[in-house]
Amino acid sequence: MSSDIKTVAVVGCGIGRSHIVEGYLPNADRYKVVALCDLNIERMNTLGEEFGIERRLTDLNDVLAMDDIDIIDVCTPPGVHYEQVMAALQAGKHVVCEKPLVGSLREVDEVIEQEKVSRGKLMPIFQYRFGDGIEQVKAIIDAGLAGKPYIGTVETLWRREKKYYEVPWRGKWATELGGVLMAHAIHPHDIFTYLMGDISRLFGRTTTRVNDIEVEDCVSASIELQSGAVGSLTATLGSADEITRIRLAFENVTFESDHAPYNPGNKPWTILPRNDATQDAIRDLLQDWTHVPPRFTTQMARFHDALTGKADLPVTSADSRRSLEIVTAFYHSSATREDVDLPIGADHPRYKSWIPAEFETVRN
Missing domain, CATH: 3.30.360.10 (Dihydrodipicolinate Reductase; domain 2)
Structure with a gap:
């Protein structure tokens, strides 16, 4: 396989199908999807059969251990994005992640810090x-x-x-x-x-x-x-x-x-x-x-350009932070009936989480 063709594991076979159909197949000279990962085995097998993807796993750690996979494409429910993105970056993989990238400004700042020491590049999805x-x-x-x-x-x-x-x-x-x-x-x-x-x-x-x-x-x-x-x-x-x-x-x-x-x-x-x-x-x-x-x-074509040194990333974690600032400001303003100034820093009461206290479990 040409070194310019990047291998991809799609994690999450719901919106992940759209990434394959609209993103990777039209860019077949740039990408090859070689693995799927999903807890829903029936859905994963259906997608695997449709596109001839033989490797099908239920544990992301098994995917991260594969040396021949360049990109982890995170298409899972939002509540697990942070841990999966961080694990993929720490494993030295490039990462694509569906919106929202993570679930708080603290988490996006931690992802940004991890990017600085990781070999891989991260591209959030804003298609x-x-x-x-x-x-x-x-x-x-x-x-x-x-x-x-x-x-x-x-x-x-x-x-x-x-x-x-x-x-x-x-x-x-x-x-x-x-x-x-x-x-x-x-x-x-x-x-x-x-x-x-x-x-x-x-x-x-x-x-x-x-x-x-x-x-x-x-x-x-x-x-x-x-x-x-x-x-x-x-x-x-x-x-x-x-x-x-x-x-x-x-x-x-x-x-x-x-x-x-x-x-x-x-x-x-x-x-x-x-x-x-x-x-x-x-x-x-x-x-x-x-x-x-x-x-x-x-978006996927331009991501490949970034990975091969031809251009900058088309969407960055800073873009995701900007979008999550809007979300944070909305929730805080609605709860307090006050204006919210942006940008929002670590001293803001909703920096760690915007989830209402009665639903908060693990994000404090």
């Missing part, structure tokens, strides 16, 4: 960042054509009903670590900061109104950014239809995402220049545009 739509907007902003950011709104209006929560680990603090903030809106919120910049202050509310679950399923917040721009973040799992809508107003141009709920980065966004000069400059910038495949296809 919504990739595709023609969002990449064109990012190119316009990075070229300085958009100008000063004014205001932005994010609406994550999705639908989840009782059947969704029949999966035992969903809807529970101990295993899902949160609700709509963690499992759903975390992607559009990442897109917002990716394009608009860091948040400096958040005033938010969380509540549970749609399903009989422990965690929240409706949230809303008013935010200030370090640039001085303002915005709002709203999400629910009780919408009749499903859309993800991101609208960003800058000095010279306003952008609005495609409304596809699970792929807002793919199709071209609505781009509304304020004047002819900006319109001409944007047209010149994008006239020779090269297609960017969406979601996992491009």
